[in-house]
Amino acid sequence: MVRRNPGRRAALLDAAIEVLADEGARGLTFRAVDQQAGVPVGTASNYFSSRGDILKGAGERVYERLADDDVIADGLQGPRDRARVTELMHALVDRVAAFPTGFLALLELRLEAVRRPELRDVLTHRIRADLDFNVAHHEKSGLPGDGTMVVLLWLALNWLIVERLTLPELFTDEQRHDLVTALVDRLLTGQPPKSG
Template sequence: MVQNPERRIALVDAAIEVLARDGARGLTFRAVDAEAGVPKGTASNYFANRDDLLNQVGAHIHRRLALDPAGVEAAQLPPSRELLTELMRALYHHISDDRTGWLALLELRLEATRRPELQAALTRTLRDNLMLNVEGHRETGNPGDDMTVVLLYYAMTGLILEHLTVPEVLSGYDEDDLIDTFVTRSLGT
Protein backbone atom coordinates (compact mmCIF):
# COMPACT_ATOMS: atom_id res chain seq x y z
CA MET A 1 0.00 0.00 0.00
CA VAL A 2 1.10 3.54 -0.76
CA GLN A 3 2.16 5.58 2.28
CA ASN A 4 1.47 9.25 1.48
CA PRO A 5 -0.57 10.27 4.57
CA GLU A 6 -1.86 13.54 3.08
CA ARG A 7 -3.10 11.78 -0.06
CA ARG A 8 -4.72 9.05 2.07
CA ILE A 9 -6.62 11.66 4.12
CA ALA A 10 -7.68 13.45 0.93
CA LEU A 11 -9.01 10.15 -0.43
CA VAL A 12 -10.86 9.39 2.81
CA ASP A 13 -12.38 12.89 2.77
CA ALA A 14 -13.39 12.33 -0.86
CA ALA A 15 -15.00 9.03 0.20
CA ILE A 16 -16.96 10.93 2.85
CA GLU A 17 -18.25 13.29 0.16
CA VAL A 18 -19.25 10.35 -2.04
CA LEU A 19 -20.99 8.56 0.84
CA ALA A 20 -23.00 11.65 1.75
CA ARG A 21 -23.98 12.38 -1.84
CA ASP A 22 -24.44 8.91 -3.37
CA GLY A 23 -24.82 6.58 -0.42
CA ALA A 24 -22.85 3.44 0.31
CA ARG A 25 -23.79 1.85 -3.01
CA GLY A 26 -22.19 4.75 -4.85
CA LEU A 27 -18.92 4.41 -2.97
CA THR A 28 -16.47 2.98 -5.47
CA PHE A 29 -12.76 3.52 -5.94
CA ARG A 30 -13.54 5.20 -9.25
CA ALA A 31 -16.01 7.60 -7.56
CA VAL A 32 -13.46 8.40 -4.85
CA ASP A 33 -10.75 9.05 -7.46
CA ALA A 34 -13.08 11.38 -9.36
CA GLU A 35 -14.14 13.25 -6.21
CA ALA A 36 -10.52 13.65 -5.08
CA GLY A 37 -9.45 14.75 -8.55
CA VAL A 38 -6.72 12.13 -8.76
CA PRO A 39 -5.85 9.69 -11.56
CA LYS A 40 -7.98 6.57 -11.92
CA GLY A 41 -6.62 3.74 -9.82
CA THR A 42 -5.22 5.96 -7.07
CA ALA A 43 -7.69 4.87 -4.37
CA SER A 44 -7.07 1.20 -5.13
CA ASN A 45 -3.39 1.84 -4.41
CA TYR A 46 -4.24 3.18 -0.94
CA PHE A 47 -6.93 0.78 0.21
CA ALA A 48 -6.84 -3.01 0.02
CA ASN A 49 -10.56 -3.20 -0.80
CA ARG A 50 -13.86 -1.44 -0.26
CA ASP A 51 -14.13 -2.75 3.31
CA ASP A 52 -10.73 -1.23 4.10
CA LEU A 53 -11.93 2.10 2.70
CA LEU A 54 -15.16 1.96 4.73
CA ASN A 55 -13.23 1.13 7.91
CA GLN A 56 -10.83 4.02 7.34
CA VAL A 57 -13.72 6.39 6.72
CA GLY A 58 -15.27 5.20 10.00
CA ALA A 59 -12.03 5.85 11.86
CA HIS A 60 -11.49 9.28 10.30
CA ILE A 61 -14.99 10.72 10.36
CA HIS A 62 -15.14 11.21 14.12
CA ARG A 63 -11.92 13.20 14.08
CA ARG A 64 -13.43 15.36 11.36
CA LEU A 65 -16.67 15.91 13.29
CA ALA A 66 -15.05 16.38 16.71
CA LEU A 67 -15.41 19.73 18.41
CA ASP A 68 -12.37 21.19 20.12
CA PRO A 69 -13.83 22.66 23.33
CA ALA A 70 -10.88 25.04 23.61
CA GLY A 71 -12.08 26.73 20.42
CA VAL A 72 -15.49 27.51 21.90
CA GLU A 73 -15.78 31.13 22.99
CA ALA A 74 -17.71 30.15 26.13
CA ALA A 75 -14.91 27.76 27.17
CA GLN A 76 -13.67 30.56 29.40
CA LEU A 77 -16.74 30.18 31.62
CA PRO A 78 -16.37 28.25 34.86
CA PRO A 79 -17.94 24.77 34.97
CA SER A 80 -21.70 25.36 34.96
CA ARG A 81 -24.99 24.56 33.28
CA GLU A 82 -24.36 27.57 31.06
CA LEU A 83 -20.98 26.27 29.90
CA LEU A 84 -22.42 22.82 29.24
CA THR A 85 -25.25 24.38 27.23
CA GLU A 86 -22.83 26.48 25.18
CA LEU A 87 -20.65 23.44 24.48
CA MET A 88 -23.71 21.51 23.24
CA ARG A 89 -24.76 24.45 21.06
CA ALA A 90 -21.24 24.75 19.65
CA LEU A 91 -21.22 21.02 18.88
CA TYR A 92 -24.61 21.27 17.16
CA HIS A 93 -23.52 24.18 14.98
CA HIS A 94 -20.11 22.61 14.27
CA ILE A 95 -21.72 19.40 13.01
CA SER A 96 -24.42 21.32 11.14
CA ASP A 97 -21.64 23.11 9.30
CA ASP A 98 -20.27 19.72 8.19
CA ARG A 99 -23.55 18.25 6.93
CA THR A 100 -21.63 16.03 4.54
CA GLY A 101 -19.61 14.44 7.34
CA TRP A 102 -22.69 13.66 9.40
CA LEU A 103 -24.64 12.25 6.44
CA ALA A 104 -21.66 10.07 5.57
CA LEU A 105 -21.61 8.80 9.16
CA LEU A 106 -25.29 7.97 8.85
CA GLU A 107 -24.57 6.05 5.63
CA LEU A 108 -21.77 4.20 7.43
CA ARG A 109 -24.15 3.26 10.23
CA LEU A 110 -26.62 1.86 7.72
CA GLU A 111 -23.89 -0.01 5.83
CA ALA A 112 -22.68 -1.46 9.15
CA THR A 113 -26.00 -3.29 9.51
CA ARG A 114 -24.94 -5.39 6.50
CA ARG A 115 -21.20 -5.72 7.18
CA PRO A 116 -20.25 -7.37 10.49
CA GLU A 117 -16.61 -6.21 10.34
CA LEU A 118 -17.67 -2.60 9.75
CA GLN A 119 -20.26 -2.91 12.50
CA ALA A 120 -17.62 -4.10 14.95
CA ALA A 121 -15.22 -1.30 13.97
CA LEU A 122 -17.93 1.38 14.05
CA THR A 123 -19.21 0.08 17.39
CA ARG A 124 -15.71 0.43 18.86
CA THR A 125 -15.35 3.92 17.41
CA LEU A 126 -18.75 5.10 18.61
CA ARG A 127 -18.27 3.54 22.05
CA ASP A 128 -14.83 5.14 22.34
CA ASN A 129 -16.33 8.48 21.28
CA LEU A 130 -19.04 8.21 23.92
CA MET A 131 -16.48 7.28 26.59
CA LEU A 132 -14.27 10.22 25.57
CA ASN A 133 -17.28 12.47 26.05
CA VAL A 134 -17.94 10.99 29.48
CA GLU A 135 -14.29 11.35 30.52
CA GLY A 136 -14.09 14.86 29.09
CA HIS A 137 -17.18 15.84 31.04
CA ARG A 138 -15.68 14.49 34.24
CA GLU A 139 -12.47 16.45 33.62
CA THR A 140 -14.28 19.75 33.02
CA GLY A 141 -16.13 19.58 36.31
CA ASN A 142 -19.37 20.57 34.62
CA PRO A 143 -22.54 19.62 36.49
CA GLY A 144 -24.12 16.25 35.92
CA ASP A 145 -22.95 12.67 36.06
CA ASP A 146 -22.04 10.10 33.44
CA MET A 147 -25.73 9.48 32.67
CA THR A 148 -26.14 13.19 31.93
CA VAL A 149 -23.53 12.83 29.19
CA VAL A 150 -25.19 9.74 27.75
CA LEU A 151 -28.60 11.46 27.71
CA LEU A 152 -27.16 14.56 26.06
CA TYR A 153 -25.21 12.45 23.56
CA TYR A 154 -28.36 10.75 22.33
CA ALA A 155 -30.56 13.83 22.53
CA MET A 156 -28.02 15.71 20.42
CA THR A 157 -27.71 12.77 18.00
CA GLY A 158 -31.47 12.80 17.44
CA LEU A 159 -31.62 16.57 17.06
CA ILE A 160 -28.77 16.58 14.56
CA LEU A 161 -30.31 13.69 12.62
CA GLU A 162 -33.62 15.52 12.23
CA HIS A 163 -31.96 18.82 11.40
CA LEU A 164 -29.73 17.39 8.69
CA THR A 165 -32.21 14.97 7.11
CA VAL A 166 -35.74 16.35 7.53
CA PRO A 167 -35.32 19.87 8.94
CA GLU A 168 -38.95 20.87 8.44
CA VAL A 169 -39.95 18.54 11.28
CA LEU A 170 -38.35 21.06 13.65
CA SER A 171 -39.60 24.17 11.85
CA GLY A 172 -41.61 25.31 14.87
CA TYR A 173 -38.70 24.99 17.29
CA ASP A 174 -35.55 26.94 17.97
CA GLU A 175 -32.70 24.42 18.14
CA ASP A 176 -30.72 26.48 20.64
CA ASP A 177 -33.75 26.53 22.96
CA LEU A 178 -34.14 22.77 22.55
CA ILE A 179 -30.49 22.31 23.50
CA ASP A 180 -30.97 24.49 26.57
CA THR A 181 -33.95 22.31 27.54
CA PHE A 182 -31.96 19.11 26.94
CA VAL A 183 -29.26 20.30 29.31
CA THR A 184 -31.66 21.63 31.93
CA ARG A 185 -33.77 18.49 32.02
CA SER A 186 -30.84 16.08 31.87
CA LEU A 187 -29.46 17.84 34.93
CA GLY A 188 -32.84 17.65 36.66
CA THR A 189 -32.99 21.41 37.17
Protein backbone atom coordinates in the same frame (compact mmCIF):
# COMPACT_ATOMS: atom_id res chain seq x y z
CA MET B 1 1.06 -2.36 -3.37
CA VAL B 2 -0.53 0.06 -0.90
CA ARG B 3 0.99 3.52 -1.00
CA ARG B 4 1.88 5.32 2.20
CA ASN B 5 1.39 9.03 1.45
CA PRO B 6 -0.77 10.05 4.46
CA GLY B 7 -1.91 13.31 2.84
CA ARG B 8 -3.14 11.53 -0.29
CA ARG B 9 -4.80 8.83 1.81
CA ALA B 10 -6.62 11.49 3.87
CA ALA B 11 -7.75 13.26 0.68
CA LEU B 12 -9.11 9.98 -0.68
CA LEU B 13 -10.99 9.34 2.56
CA ASP B 14 -12.37 12.90 2.47
CA ALA B 15 -13.56 12.14 -1.06
CA ALA B 16 -15.12 8.89 0.18
CA ILE B 17 -17.01 10.85 2.85
CA GLU B 18 -18.39 13.16 0.17
CA VAL B 19 -19.41 10.20 -2.01
CA LEU B 20 -21.14 8.51 0.93
CA ALA B 21 -23.05 11.69 1.76
CA ASP B 22 -24.04 12.33 -1.88
CA GLU B 23 -24.55 8.82 -3.26
CA GLY B 24 -24.93 6.57 -0.23
CA ALA B 25 -22.97 3.43 0.52
CA ARG B 26 -24.06 1.80 -2.75
CA GLY B 27 -22.42 4.62 -4.70
CA LEU B 28 -19.06 4.21 -3.00
CA THR B 29 -16.69 2.70 -5.56
CA PHE B 30 -12.99 3.12 -6.22
CA ARG B 31 -13.85 5.04 -9.38
CA ALA B 32 -16.27 7.36 -7.55
CA VAL B 33 -13.64 8.13 -4.91
CA ASP B 34 -11.00 8.82 -7.57
CA GLN B 35 -13.38 11.11 -9.43
CA GLN B 36 -14.43 13.00 -6.29
CA ALA B 37 -10.79 13.41 -5.24
CA GLY B 38 -9.80 14.56 -8.73
CA VAL B 39 -7.06 11.95 -9.05
CA PRO B 40 -6.29 9.47 -11.83
CA VAL B 41 -8.42 6.35 -12.06
CA GLY B 42 -6.83 3.60 -10.00
CA THR B 43 -5.41 5.86 -7.29
CA ALA B 44 -7.84 4.71 -4.57
CA SER B 45 -7.07 1.08 -5.33
CA ASN B 46 -3.40 1.84 -4.66
CA TYR B 47 -4.29 2.96 -1.13
CA PHE B 48 -7.11 0.59 -0.18
CA SER B 49 -7.25 -3.14 -0.80
CA SER B 50 -11.06 -3.30 -0.85
CA ARG B 51 -14.23 -1.28 -0.68
CA GLY B 52 -14.52 -2.45 2.94
CA ASP B 53 -11.16 -0.81 3.70
CA ILE B 54 -12.45 2.49 2.32
CA LEU B 55 -15.61 2.20 4.42
CA LYS B 56 -13.62 1.54 7.58
CA GLY B 57 -11.17 4.35 6.81
CA ALA B 58 -14.00 6.79 6.16
CA GLY B 59 -15.51 5.94 9.55
CA GLU B 60 -12.25 6.82 11.27
CA ARG B 61 -11.69 9.91 9.12
CA VAL B 62 -15.05 11.47 10.06
CA TYR B 63 -13.98 11.46 13.70
CA GLU B 64 -10.52 12.80 12.89
CA ARG B 65 -12.13 15.77 11.18
CA LEU B 66 -14.62 16.37 14.00
CA ALA B 67 -11.92 16.33 16.70
CA ASP B 68 -10.89 19.84 17.64
CA ASP B 69 -8.33 20.29 20.42
CA ASP B 70 -9.26 23.96 20.80
CA VAL B 71 -12.92 23.09 21.39
CA ILE B 72 -11.93 20.42 23.90
CA ALA B 73 -9.68 22.85 25.77
CA ASP B 74 -12.41 25.51 25.66
CA GLY B 75 -14.72 23.11 27.48
CA LEU B 76 -12.44 23.32 30.49
CA GLN B 77 -12.67 27.13 30.59
CA GLY B 78 -15.35 29.38 32.06
CA PRO B 79 -17.93 28.89 34.78
CA ARG B 80 -19.04 25.47 35.97
CA ASP B 81 -22.80 25.86 35.77
CA ARG B 82 -25.86 24.82 33.78
CA ALA B 83 -25.57 27.82 31.47
CA ARG B 84 -22.07 26.71 30.47
CA VAL B 85 -23.26 23.15 29.75
CA THR B 86 -26.05 24.61 27.62
CA GLU B 87 -23.59 26.84 25.75
CA LEU B 88 -21.27 23.89 25.07
CA MET B 89 -24.15 21.72 23.80
CA HIS B 90 -25.28 24.45 21.40
CA ALA B 91 -21.71 24.75 20.14
CA LEU B 92 -21.47 20.98 19.72
CA VAL B 93 -24.66 20.76 17.66
CA ASP B 94 -23.52 23.67 15.48
CA ARG B 95 -20.02 22.20 14.99
CA VAL B 96 -21.30 18.78 13.94
CA ALA B 97 -23.99 20.30 11.71
CA ALA B 98 -21.29 22.45 10.07
CA PHE B 99 -19.80 19.22 8.67
CA PRO B 100 -23.03 17.82 7.20
CA THR B 101 -21.36 15.47 4.74
CA GLY B 102 -19.40 13.88 7.58
CA PHE B 103 -22.49 13.27 9.66
CA LEU B 104 -24.49 11.98 6.68
CA ALA B 105 -21.59 9.71 5.70
CA LEU B 106 -21.52 8.38 9.25
CA LEU B 107 -25.22 7.56 9.01
CA GLU B 108 -24.57 5.69 5.75
CA LEU B 109 -21.69 3.84 7.40
CA ARG B 110 -23.91 2.83 10.31
CA LEU B 111 -26.49 1.41 7.93
CA GLU B 112 -23.79 -0.42 5.99
CA ALA B 113 -22.41 -1.77 9.29
CA VAL B 114 -25.61 -3.75 9.75
CA ARG B 115 -24.46 -5.93 6.85
CA ARG B 116 -20.69 -5.78 7.46
CA PRO B 117 -19.51 -7.09 10.84
CA GLU B 118 -15.96 -5.79 10.28
CA LEU B 119 -17.29 -2.27 9.73
CA ARG B 120 -19.59 -2.62 12.72
CA ASP B 121 -16.56 -3.54 14.84
CA VAL B 122 -14.65 -0.46 13.66
CA LEU B 123 -17.57 1.89 14.25
CA THR B 124 -18.44 0.36 17.62
CA HIS B 125 -14.84 0.74 18.78
CA ARG B 126 -14.52 4.30 17.45
CA ILE B 127 -17.88 5.54 18.73
CA ARG B 128 -17.37 3.85 22.11
CA ALA B 129 -13.97 5.56 22.43
CA ASP B 130 -15.56 8.91 21.54
CA LEU B 131 -18.38 8.45 24.04
CA ASP B 132 -15.99 7.30 26.79
CA PHE B 133 -13.77 10.32 26.10
CA ASN B 134 -16.76 12.66 26.34
CA VAL B 135 -17.88 11.18 29.66
CA ALA B 136 -14.35 11.36 31.13
CA HIS B 137 -13.82 14.88 29.77
CA HIS B 138 -17.11 16.05 31.29
CA GLU B 139 -16.29 14.53 34.66
CA LYS B 140 -12.82 16.12 34.58
CA SER B 141 -14.31 19.51 33.68
CA GLY B 142 -16.24 19.90 36.91
CA LEU B 143 -19.38 20.86 35.02
CA PRO B 144 -22.70 19.79 36.54
CA GLY B 145 -24.12 16.42 35.56
CA ASP B 146 -22.78 12.90 35.48
CA GLY B 147 -21.79 10.33 32.89
CA THR B 148 -25.38 9.22 32.37
CA MET B 149 -26.35 12.79 31.54
CA VAL B 150 -23.55 12.93 28.96
CA VAL B 151 -24.80 9.73 27.32
CA LEU B 152 -28.40 11.00 27.30
CA LEU B 153 -27.29 14.30 25.77
CA TRP B 154 -25.24 12.41 23.17
CA LEU B 155 -28.22 10.24 22.20
CA ALA B 156 -30.71 13.10 22.03
CA LEU B 157 -28.44 15.58 20.28
CA ASN B 158 -27.39 13.03 17.67
CA TRP B 159 -31.00 12.59 16.69
CA LEU B 160 -31.61 16.35 16.69
CA ILE B 161 -28.68 16.67 14.26
CA VAL B 162 -30.19 13.92 12.08
CA GLU B 163 -33.42 15.91 11.94
CA ARG B 164 -31.55 19.13 11.18
CA LEU B 165 -29.67 17.56 8.27
CA THR B 166 -32.33 15.29 6.80
CA LEU B 167 -35.56 17.22 7.49
CA PRO B 168 -34.38 20.81 7.98
CA GLU B 169 -37.89 22.25 7.84
CA LEU B 170 -39.17 20.05 10.70
CA PHE B 171 -37.96 22.54 13.32
CA THR B 172 -36.96 26.15 12.97
CA ASP B 173 -33.52 27.27 14.17
CA GLU B 174 -35.23 28.86 17.18
CA GLN B 175 -37.08 25.64 18.01
CA ARG B 176 -33.87 23.59 17.77
CA HIS B 177 -32.12 26.11 20.02
CA ASP B 178 -34.95 25.94 22.55
CA LEU B 179 -34.93 22.12 22.46
CA VAL B 180 -31.22 21.95 23.27
CA THR B 181 -31.70 24.40 26.15
CA ALA B 182 -34.71 22.47 27.48
CA LEU B 183 -32.87 19.17 27.20
CA VAL B 184 -29.95 20.40 29.30
CA ASP B 185 -32.28 22.05 31.84
CA ARG B 186 -34.40 18.94 32.27
CA LEU B 187 -31.48 16.56 32.50
CA LEU B 188 -29.76 18.70 35.10
CA THR B 189 -32.82 19.47 37.22
CA GLY B 190 -35.16 16.60 36.47
CA GLN B 191 -37.92 19.07 35.70
CA PRO B 192 -38.66 21.98 33.37
CA PRO B 193 -37.04 25.29 34.32
CA LYS B 194 -39.30 27.80 36.06
CA SER B 195 -40.32 30.73 33.93
CA GLY B 196 -40.32 34.35 34.96
